[in-house]
C-alpha cells in the first residue's frame with residue numbers, strides 16, 4: 185500500500201507539471217480557486233474565449249483528451265496518465281467545463297460508432313475546443329426515464345427528418361454539434377424504438393432557447409427541432425439500437441474518476457477556522473466541530489475511494505458502478521455545507537453577492553447546488569444504480585416495459 | 598499509486614475468512630453470549646496456531662513479524678465474524694503498548710506469550726463515565742504502588758495482565774500520567790465482571806489496592822504513549838467495524854432478496870433499495886478511510902493521528918448505520934433473539950464507545966486538522 189508513482193508515472197508527472205507551470209493562465213488562478221468561479225455563460229463571453237484559448241494551447245502541446253488516440257486529437261495516454269494530468273491541472277480544469285460533456289460523453293460515442301473518416305474529421309476539433317458539442321438526451325417527457333423520449337426521426341431518402349423538443353441541454357447556445365437521441369419506431373416498447381445521431385447545431389430548423397435557471401444563470405436550454413434534416417451517414421449505431429448507444433455515452437461518465445472531489449468541505453473548514461462568533465472562533469464550538477468532523481470524514485472517504493479506483497485503473501481494471509457514490513455524496517454535501525455556513529452567519533446569511541459575508545460564495549452554492557443532485561442522474565437514480573448493479577437487488581417493476589410506446593400513458597392524473 | 602492491499606495480504610484475508618467461517622460461526626458467538634464461557638478458548642487457541650495473534654509482533658518476540666497491514670486484514674475478518682475473544686484488548690491495545698514503550702525484558706516476558714495464546718492483556722484506562730483525558734485519571738501511583746478503580750476494562754475479568762494508566766502528580770500537565778504494567782494475579786487486584794450491551798465481549802471493573810506495578814515507558818510520557826496506542830487501536834478497530842458493516846449489509850441484502858411481502862421481494866421496494874444503497878455508501882467511505890489509516894499505521898506516518906480519527910469516526914458511523922438498518926430490513930424478525938441481526942447491533946454499539954465516544958473523536962479530528970493547518 186503506497187501513494188508513490190512508478191518511475192514512468194513520476195516522469196510523466198514531472199513533464200506535465202513543468203508544462204502547466206510554464207503555460208497555465210496564472211492570472212486566473214485566484215478566480216478559479218473560488219467555489220463559484222466565473223464560468224462561460226453566454227455565447228459570446230470572455231470566459232468562453234479564455235476556455236477555448238487554454239484548450240487550444242493544451243491540444244497543440246498534446247495535453248487535450250489525453251487518453252484519446254493521437255489520430256483523433258489525443259495523446260494515446262494510459263488511464264493513469266490521464267488521472268495524473270487531472271491532478272496536476274488542478275483548478276485550471278474548471279476552464280474545460282464547456283467541453284466536458286462533448287469530450288466526456290459525445291466524443292467517446294462518436295469514437296465507438298462513427299466511420300473512420302468522421303472520427304478524423306470531428307474529434308480533433310472537439311479535443312482542441314475549437315468545436316463545442318452538447319448532449320441532446322433529456323426531454324420534457326423523460327429525464328431520468330430518458331427512454332421515454334418523444335422526439336421523432338422519420339426516414340426520407342438518405343435523410344432523416346427530425347421533429348420534437350429537447351430540454352435542459354447544457355451549452356446548446358454555444359455548441360457547434362450535438363448528439364441526439366430520437367424515436368424512430370413508436371410501435372415497439374420504448375427501449376427498442378430509439379436511434380442516435382449527431383448533427384450540426386446550425387442546421388435549418390434547430391432553435392435554441394435559453395432557460396433561466398433557479399439561480400438566475402442561463403446555462404441550459406430548450407432545443408426545438410422543426411423538420412430538421414440529418415443525413416443517414418450521421419447515424420450512430422443501428423436503427424433501433426439507440427438505447428445501447430446511449431449507454432455507451434452514459435458509461436463513459438464513470439471513467440472520469442480521478443478529478444478532484446468537490447464537496448465544499450475545505451472551504452467550510454477554512455471559513456470556520458477564521459470566523460469569530462460571540463464566544464470565540466467558530467471552530468472552537470463543539471457543535472461546529474461535530475458537524476465539521478462528520479463532513480471531514482465524508483470528504484476524505486471520497487478522496488480515498490477515488491484513490492482506490494485509481495489503483496484499480498492502474499492495474500488495468502475498469503471502474504464499476506460503485507463510482508456512483510462520488511456524485512451522490514458530494515452533491516448532498518455541497519448543499520448541506522453551504523446551508524450550514526449561512527446559518528453560522530445568522531441574519532446576514534440571507535444576503536447574497538457583494539452584500540453577503542465571505543464574498544457570497546456559500547449563498548451562491550445554496551442556489552446552484554440543487555442542480556448537482558439532479559444533473560447527470562438524480563440522487564434517487566444513483567441509489568437505484570447502487571442497489572441494482574452493485575448490490576444485486578431487483579430492478580424496479582417496469583409497467584411500460586413490454587407495452588408499445590404509443591400505448592404508454594402520458595399523464596399522471 | 599497502489600492504494601490497496603497486496604495479493605499476499607488479500608490471500609491472508611481469505612485464509613482468515615475461511616478459518617473464522619469454520620471456527621467462529623454464529624453458534625460460537627452465541628455460546629459466549631449465553632454465558633457458557635467468558636470467551637471462546639478453542640478459537641483463541643486456533644488463532645494462536647494460525648499465527649494471527651502475533652502477526653504484528655516481531656520474530657524476535659515470538660511473532661511472525663508480518664506487519665500491521667496484515668493485522669488490518671485479520672481485524673476486518675474478526676469484526677465480520679464477531680469473534681468472541683479478547684483480540685482487540687490483547688493485540689491492538691496491550692501488545693501495541695508493549696511494542697511502543699516496553700523494555701526489552703517486558704517485551705520478552707509478554708509478547709511471545711501473547712503470540713502463543715498464553716497471555717491475555719488489556720488496557721485499563723477508563724474510570725466511569727467520560728472520555729480519554731488525563732484529567733479523568735484518578736487512580737494513583739506512588740513509588741510504583743497503585744490505588745484506585747478502573748471501569749470498564751475490556752476483557753478485564755479474563756486478562757492476565759493490564760497496562761494501567763495512573764496519576765503520578767497533580768501539576769495538571771499530561772506528564773502527570775504514567776503507564777504501569779500489572780500482572781493481574783498480583784495481590785490487591787480484584788476484578789469483577791460487568792454486564793455489557795455486547796455480551797460476546799467481556800467487561801470488568803478492576804480495583805487496585807496497594808498493588809505493586811512496574812513502569813511501562815518513561816514516567817512522564819504515559820499520556821503520549823497512551824494517545825499513540827489509542828490511535829493505533831482506532832485504525833484496527835476501524836477494520837473490525839468495516840468487517841461488521843459489510844456483513845450487516847450483506848445480511849440485509851440477502852434477506853431483502855428472500856423475503857416476499859405484498860407479492861414481491863421486499864428488495865424491490867425502493868424504500869429498502871435506497872436504505873441498502875445508503876448503507877453501502879457508509880461502508881465504502883469507512884473502508885476507504887480505514888485504508889488510509891492502515892497506510893499511516895503501517896508506515897508510522899506523521900498523518901496517523903488525523904488518519905486514525907477519520908477512520909474511527911467513519912467506521913463507527915458505518916457500523917451503527919448498517920447494523921441498525923439491517924434490523925429494519927428484517928422487520929419483526931430483526932427484533933428477535935433468534936436472528937443474528939442484534940448480535941451485530943450490539944457489537945456496533947459497544948465498539949462505538951470502547952475507545953471513547955464519537956464526539957470525543959470528532960473533537961480530536963478537528964483539533965488535529967487545525968494543528969496541521971497551523972503548522
Ligand SMILES: Cc1cc2nc3c(=O)[nH]c(=O)nc-3n(C[C@H](O)[C@H](O)[C@H](O)COP(=O)(O)OP(=O)(O)OC[C@H]3O[C@@H](n4cnc5c(N)ncnc54)[C@H](O)[C@@H]3O)c2cc1C
Nearest residue numbers: 319320321322326327328352353354555558559560562564
Ligand atoms: C444543470 C443541469 C444540466 C443538465 N444538462 C443536461 C444536458 O446537457 N443534456 C441532457 O440531456 N440533460 C441534461 N440535464 C437533464 C438531467 O439529466 C435531468 O434533469 C435528470 O436526468 C432528471 O430528469 P428530469 O428533470 O426529467 O426529472 P424526473 O426524471 O422527472 O425526476 C423527478 C423526480 O423523480 C425522481 N424519479 C424519477 N424516476 C425515478 C425512479 N425510477 N426511481 C425513483 N425516483 C425517480 C427523480 O429522482 C426526481 O427526484 C441537465 C439537468 C440539469 C439540472
Ligand SMILES: Cc1cc2nc3c(=O)[nH]c(=O)nc-3n(C[C@H](O)[C@H](O)[C@H](O)COP(=O)(O)OP(=O)(O)OC[C@H]3O[C@@H](n4cnc5c(N)ncnc54)[C@H](O)[C@@H]3O)c2cc1C
Nearest residue numbers: 856857858859863866867868869925926927928929930932
Ligand atoms: C415489538 C413488536 C411487537 C409486535 N406486536 C404485534 C402484535 O401485537 N400483533 C400483531 O399482529 N403484530 C405485531 N407485530 C408485527 C408487526 O406488525 C410487523 O413486524 C410489522 O408489520 C412488519 O412486518 P414484518 O415483520 O413481516 O416485516 P416485513 O413486512 O417483511 O418487512 C421487512 C422490511 O420490508 C419493508 N417493507 C415491507 N413492505 C414494504 C412496502 N410495501 N414498501 C416499502 N417497504 C416495505 C418493511 O418496512 C421492513 O423494513 C409486532 C412486531 C414487533 C417488532
